Amino acid sequence: xxxxxxxxxxxxxxxAVVSAVYFVFLAGQIRTxxxxxxxxxxxxxxxxxxxxxLFIVASxxxxxxxxxxxxxxxxxxxxxxxxxxxxxxxxxxxxxxxxVILAMVRADQxxxxxxxxxxxxxxxxxxxxxxxxxxxxxxxx
Amino acid sequence: xxxxxxxxxxxxxxxxxxxxxxxxxxxxxxxxxxxIIAIEQGRYSPSLEMAFRIARVFAVPLDDAFGYEDGLE
Numbered sequence: 589x590x591x592x593x594x595x596x597x598x599x600x601x602x603x604a605v606v607s608a609v610y611f612v613f614l615a616g617q618i619r620t621x622x623x624x625x626x627x628x629x630x631x632x633x634x635x636x637x638x639x640x641x642l643f644i645v646a647s648x649x650x651x652x653x654x655x656x657x658x659x660x661x662x663x664x665x666x667x668x669x670x671x672x673x674x675x676x677x678x679x680x681x682x683x684x685x686x687x688v689i690l691a692m693v694r695a696d697q698x699x700x701x702x703x704x705x706x707x708x709x710x711x712x713x714x715x716x717x718x719x720x721x722x723x724x725x726x727x728x729x
Numbered sequence: 730x731x732x733x734x735x736x737x738x739x740x741x742x743x744x745x746x747x748x749x750x751x752x753x754x755x756x757x758x759x760x761x762x763x764x765i766i767a768i769e770q771g772r773y774s775p776s777l778e779m780a781f782r783i784a785r786v787f788a789v790p791l792d793d794a795f796g797y798e799d800g801l802e
Contacts, residue, residue, distance in 0.1 A: 590763045662760035664773050726772030728733040 591650065591657040592665040593723045596672075598646045600716030602639055607709040610635040614702065623698040632705055667729070668722040676715025683707030733774040736796040740769050742787040758782040 610631060617626045651658040661669075687703045743749040751765045758779065767773035768783075775783065784794040 590761050593763075657761075660761060662764050663776055663779055664760065664764040664767060726732065726767065726770075728774045 589723075590660070590665060591654070592661050592669070593720075594650050595647060596716055596719045596723065598650070599643060600713060600720065602642050602646065603709060603712045603716065606635050606639045606642070607705075610705075623696050626698055628698060628702065632701065635705075664727065668719050668727050671722060671727065672715040672719035675718045676711040679714045680707055680711035683710055733771055734798045735774045736771070736798055737768060738794055738796075739765070739783065742789065742794060746787055754783070754786060757786050 613631055614626070614628060617628075683703075684707060687700060687707060690700045690703055739754070743751070743754060751769070752762045755762045755765045759782075760779070764773065768775055780791060780795050784791045787794060
C-alpha cells in the first residue's frame with residue numbers, strides 16, 4: 589500500500605469516526621432539548637479540529653513507519669486523487685441545495701449549520717471511498 | 730468505469746531483461762512499485778508519456794510493450 593493510499597484510508601476512517609461521535613452526541617441532545625437551545629457550536633468546531641489534528645498525527649505516524657515512501661505521489665496517485673475529489677465535489681454541490689432550501693424557509697440555524705457539516709462529511713467520505721476503490725479495484729481513464 | 734482495453738507485455742519484458750524486478754522498473758520510470766503492479770495486472774492504464782518511458786526502459790517500440798484489444802465489450 590502506497591503512502592497516499594494509507595492517507596486515504598486514515599482520512600476516511602477518521603472522518604467517519606469523528607463525525608459519528610458528533611452526530612450521536614446531537615441525537616442524544618435532540619431527544620431532550622429544543623434544537624434552538626442545543627449548544628452544538630463548540631462540539632462541531634471540536635469535531636473539525638480533532639479530525640484535522642488526528643489526521644496530522646496519523647500522517648506523522650505513517651511517515652515514521654515507512655520514511656522511504658513519505659510523501660511520494662506518482663501519476664497514478666494524482667489521477668486517483670483527482671477522480672475522488674471530483675466525485676466528492678458532486679456530492680458537496682448536491683448537498684448545498686438542501687442547505688439553501690433550509691436557509692430560504694428560515695429554518696433554525698441549528699439545521700442549517702448541521703446540514704452544512706453533514707454535506708462536508710458526506711463529500712469527504714464519498715471522496716475517500718472512491719479513491720480506496722480506485723486503488724483496490726483499478727482505475728482506468 | 731469499464732476495465733481498460735490496454736494490454737501489456739511488461740511482465741514478459743521484465744523477465745527477458747535479466748528478470749528485472751518491479752521495484753527496479755518503478756525506480757527507473759519514477760513511479761511506485763504498486764503502480765507497476767497495477768499496470769501489469771491491468772488495473773491502471775498508464776498515460777501515453779509513462780507508456781513511452783516504460784517502452785524506452787526495455788528499448789522496444791511502444792507496440793511491443795502495449796497493445797489495444799478491439800471488440801472487447
